[in-house]
Amino acid sequence: MSFTAQVKDELSRVEPPTREAELAQLSALVRVCGTLSFHGSGRYSIRIATETGAVARTIIKLTHKLFDLETALTVRRSVLHKTRNYLIEIPEQERLADDLEGLGILVPGRGIASGVPRQLLRTADGRRAFVRGAFMAGGFIADPRGDFHLEIAVTGETFAHGLVDVMGTLGVSARLNHRRGSFAIYLKSFDDVSCLLSAMGAHRMAQVVEVARVRKSVKNDVNRRVNAEVANQARSSSAAADQLDLIARAEREIGLSKLPPAVREFCRVRKANPELSLGALGQKLDPPASKSAMYHRLLRLQQLVGEVEETGNVPTQKKK
Incomplete structure (x- = not known):
């Protein structure tokens, strides 16, 4: 299991403490890895694709718990990459439009929201849950033993800037990079990554990062000393x-x-x-x-x- 999958697996076991936090997490999950289709006045359907089983389970659990929506899950296997792909379909059904408004994805009379759902982010629990959902949907974290960094891929510039602002309220300084029509929110500092993991609820993986940081620091210090000694000898x-x-x-x-x-x-x-x-x-x-x-x-x-x-x-x- 990759380091990213391990982090997402731990995050999938975090229970949001309030309904508002649950809505915030589901909102980010749907917004980042979902596709919304319009079928006429007030009629919508959603398709959500993910390669992580833990993410698919979380989406289905929150969808059923919060809205009792009908969902269909299809598991596909890539012959080329030998990986599984999970497709969750939420078909057109009564009150789906109202539920999307509750998630802050639709704005009454204005269509799809361009920014983050501020009404769900009034508390620290809501903000942590929203960032957790965004990372589970579009996040990647490299193995801390190598070239370490974390990023979240999203679409929409307004949404990307809003997510950066939300992460800032959690004590994390993130940067934004434009990539071929999408945006990558990324962190390279061990301190920021560790802080974000803890804020999202991945405390065990945050400890793994801290251990890797200490080991890398010791290794770098030894290498500096060896290089200095070699240079002195030369x-x-x-x-x-x-x-x-x-x-x-x-x-x-x-x-x-x-x-x-x-x-x-x-x-x-x-x-x-x-x-x-x-x-x-x-x-x-x-x-x-x-x-x-x-x-x-x-x-x-x-x-x-x-x-x-x-x-x-x-x-x-x-x-x-």
Whole structure:
């Protein structure tokens, strides 16, 4: 079962606490994944398609409980994708138009509503139920162990903006993206996704997201540390190679025996330990020298080699 299906399965088991919340959830379910057909004055039928059995069960349960409407369920199987598809049909029947008005899908005298049903969203329970229905109908959530995000696909710009506003009242900052005639409301922040899951009632899956977030954070921290260490080692190796080249030039142009004792000692330990950093190299001396002291010896060596290569005069006196 995909992560999305697991979330929708948990949401299907959430019982809206009030009739208004039940109406809000059914309204979003029908609005997002349903198709309304007009058959004349006050005559309508509805077709609702979903690939999730839990969503189909929720729609049928709420439809029967709230309105006692006649429904027909057809289960089809895709040979190509080997998945089931559920088609719920609510045929033309008495009072269906009144029920659609109660769901805020029809506006008396004005036809199909373009925005969200504000009359059903006056309470926090109603808003949570509405967002829950919208996600169950058109939502997708990626596995949090990978490239994590959540989105809800809807039609109608006014409705999409209204849904974003409703999600905002639940503490969630959502973004809207226009895609080929439809709109995708999406979240990428772990905090927003976790907050939305909890608000909709998917507390168990919200905990799964939190665990995945902690694991990903630890993994990223380890990777950063490893990358930093690798980069440090690469810089140290490059610096050591440059120092060995400098020592070879000093040996060729001056002769190590003519170098000041401290500089000569630096050359000896560097040649013997090409893999060490300057700080670690200083610990090889007796007595040990600090990283700063080793750096100053390196600068002195650079100065001596530079002077010889520029003037051709080899130093005759050893200096400390």
